[in-house]
Amino acid sequence: xxxxxxxxxxxxxxxxxxxxxxxxxxxxxxxxxxxxxxxxxxxxxxxxxxxxxxxxxxxxxxxxxxxxxxxxxxxxxxxxxxxxxxxxxxxxxxxxxxxxxxxxxxxxxxxxxxxxxxxxxxxxxxxxxxxxxxxxxxxxxxxxxxxxxxxxxxxxxxxxxxxxxxxxxxxxxxxxxxxxxxxxxxxxxxxxxxxxxxxxxxxxxxxxxxxxxxxxxxxxxxxxxxxxxxxxxxxxxxxxxxxxxxxxxxxxxxxxxxxxxxxxxxxxxxxxxxxxxxxxxxxxxx
Amino acid sequence: xxxxxxxxxxxxxxxxxxxxxxxxxxxxxxxxxxxxxxxxxxxxxxxxxxxxxxxxxxxxxxxxxxxxxxxxxxxxxxxxxxxxxxxxxxxxxxxxxxxxxxxxxxxxxxxxxxxxxxxxxxxxxxxxxxxxxxxxxxxxxxxxxxxxxxxxxxxxxxxxxxxxxxxxxxxxxxxx
Numbered sequence: 001x002x003x004x005x006x007x008x009x010x011x012x013x014x015x016x017x018x019x020x021x022x023x024x025x026x027x028x029x030x031x032x033x034x035x036x037x038x039x040x041x042x043x044x045x046x047x048x049x050x051x052x053x054x055x056x057x058x059x060x061x062x063x064x065x066x067x068x069x070x071x072x073x074x075x076x077x078x079x080x081x082x083x084x085x086x087x088x089x090x091x092x093x094x095x096x097x098x099x100x101x102x103x104x105x106x107x108x109x110x111x112x113x114x115x116x117x118x119x120x121x122x123x124x125x126x127x128x129x130x131x132x133x134x135x136x137x138x139x140x141x142x143x144x145x146x147x148x149x150x151x152x153x154x155x156x157x158x159x160x161x162x163x164x165x166x167x168x169x170x171x172x173x174x175x176x177x178x179x180x181x182x183x184x185x186x187x188x189x190x191x192x193x194x195x196x197x198x199x200x201x202x203x204x205x206x207x208x209x210x211x212x213x214x215x216x217x218x219x220x221x222x223x224x225x226x227x228x229x230x231x232x233x234x235x236x237x238x239x240x241x242x243x244x245x246x247x248x249x250x251x252x253x254x255x256x257x258x259x260x261x262x263x264x265x266x267x268x269x270x271x272x273x274x275x276x277x278x279x280x281x282x283x284x285x286x
Numbered sequence: 287x288x289x290x291x292x293x294x295x296x297x298x299x300x301x302x303x304x305x306x307x308x309x310x311x312x313x314x315x316x317x318x319x320x321x322x323x324x325x326x327x328x329x330x331x332x333x334x335x336x337x338x339x340x341x342x343x344x345x346x347x348x349x350x351x352x353x354x355x356x357x358x359x360x361x362x363x364x365x366x367x368x369x370x371x372x373x374x375x376x377x378x379x380x381x382x383x384x385x386x387x388x389x390x391x392x393x394x395x396x397x398x399x400x401x402x403x404x405x406x407x408x409x410x411x412x413x414x415x416x417x418x419x420x421x422x423x424x425x426x427x428x429x430x431x432x433x434x435x436x437x438x439x440x441x442x443x444x445x446x447x448x449x450x451x452x453x454x455x456x457x458x459x460x461x462x
Contacts, residue, residue: 020352020374027356027367028417038366045360049312057316064319129317130362132327133426134414137363139315166363173363180418201422258319 043168050141050171053127061260120266122146124172126259133201136179138162140262143170151230153265159236159253160184160224161262174262177205177237177252185227186237191215194225197237197250205238207248216240216248232267299452303342304350306448307334308357310441315361326426328434331358332406333441335373336399339380340387341449351377365417368410376406392442399438404431 012019030038072079107113124146128139142148144167152164154174162182166173175182182199193211200206210216220240226233238250310330331354338346355370362369379402387395411427 016348017374017378020348021371024352024355024367024371024374027370028365028413031366032417042360042366045357049361053312053315056312060316060319126317128315128361130315130327130364132362132430133411133422133424134368135363138317139361139363180420180422257317260317260319 039166043166043171046139046166046171046173047143047168050127050139050168053139054125054141057125057127120147121263122148122266123261123263124148125261126256127171129257131176131178131257136176136182136199136201136256137165138174138176138256138259138262140172140174140264141170142264143168143172145169147266148172148264149266153224153231153235153267154262155235155265156254156259156262159238160231161252161254161256161259163231164264172264176256178203178256184231184237185225186222187225188216189221189223190217191220194227195222197222203252204241205250205252207240207250210248213248218242222250230267232265235265296453300345302448302452303334303338303345303445304354306445307331307338307346307350307354310334311354311358311361326429326433328437329403329407329430330434330437330441331355331369331373332376332403332434333399333438334445335376336380336402337442337445339377340384340395340398342452343377343381343384345452346377348374348377364414368413368417371413372406372410375409376402392439395442396435396438400435403435403438404428407431407434 027038122142124140124142126138127141130137138161140148140154148164148167150164150167153160154162154164160177162174162176162179163184164172165175176199177184177197178199178201180199180201182197184197185194186197187194188210191212193215195210196208198206198208207216207222218240222237222240224231224233224235224237236253238252240248241251242249310333314327314330335346335351335354351373352370355368355373356366358364358369358373359366380398383398387398407427407430408424411422411424415422
């Protein structure tokens with residue numbers, strides 16, 4: 001018996017290299033078919049690391065805000081002049097927006113439009129970032145315990161940066177817009193033409209399947225269309241920059257590497273999935 | 287009979303190369319708040335695996351390289367197994383060449399890393415491309431390899447400091 005165990009250990013040691021290489025390939029295959037066990041293992045490790053990463057990322061943020069502070073100190077006069085100008089312009093826009101808002105309200109009542117659902121949101125810190133050639137994801141410090149769920153949109157004040165793909169208890173992974181696997185249904189703000197915005201692991205996005213490619217112009221803004229019911233409509237996403245190799249390239253509105261806090265939108269489209277109350281009502285009806 | 291204190295010290299020393307590599311893996315995922323740096327973030331764990339493969343393979347086995355790779359994959363969100371496969375391969379190759387590097391001046395060691403790092407990165411690129419079913423851009427990978435090789439002296443210096451704290455190589459490992 002002892003001899004047998006000894007020889008087994010010897011075998012494992014002798015063949016540890018091919019065994020581990022085989023295990024790595026096996027894991028990649030399991031990962032490819034989205035095996036739930038692999039996914040759970042990933043989220044559990046991410047949950048354990050998130051607090052450590054949170055601590056590690058603090059000094060970087062402190063240094064960055066120190067640099068920003070000094071930087072602002074030197075440009076305070078130019079900044080002030082620019083802000084005054086901005087303020088004048090924005091006051092004008094506010095007046096326009098108020099007028100349009102009340103006009104919209106009136107039209108909505110006239111047409112009895114169904115009200116858009118309101119977004120609830122969770123704010124979280126970005127604690128890990130991988131913006132390399134192979135994947136473009138971020139790790140954030142909020143998870144299922146805070147109400148984060150797969151598919152939710154992740155935004156900053158400027159616009160959308162990605163959506164949630166994996167959720168642990170207190171951490172979640174964000175698939176950035178620039179990732180190869182990111183495909184977002186969008187509409188052109190100016191023409192309302194639908195398109196799909198795809199990442200390719202570079203800093204620019206690709207505008208695919210445009211309804212009418214002839215009408216696209218450089219500088220056009222894109223917002224989410226809300227098609228499919230996964231994302232809220234109207235979130236600003238990017239701006240068309242250039243026409244390269246037969247496709248339009250789009251600059252995302254947010255550079256994820258500069259983001260410290262993000263908001264995760266909980267968008268529940270009413271009517272898509274009946275709530276328990278509604279389901280009960282349906283049962284009664286039938 | 288070893289005293290418990292000595293055994294504890296031995297266990298900590300034995301785990302140190304792996305733990306330092308884990309810290310390096312976490313450091314490269316810290317959001318740096320600087321645009322475009324992420325795309326060329328150095329593959330520091332690769333340098334750690336190479337260093338320990340040459341100097342202390344007795345403390346850094348295939349299991350350690352495998353676990354470190356899995357950890358890196360989870361940190362970055364890469365397909366699980368990708369980093370593990372590459373790091374195990376790098377360890378296997380480096381260990382066979384270690385006799386050549388031992389006792390040589392530092393620039394020879396650096397030169398060795400400059401040969402192995404780009405090959406490892408291109409292997410990663412190839413596996414990631416097969417995994418995603420399309421050719422990913424290779425330019426940033428090569429740039430990343432250059433940055434990783436350029437930073438090797440700094441990583442080796444830190445690892446060298448830690449190496450100096452470790453107990454001497456046991457006689458059994460020297461023979462290997």
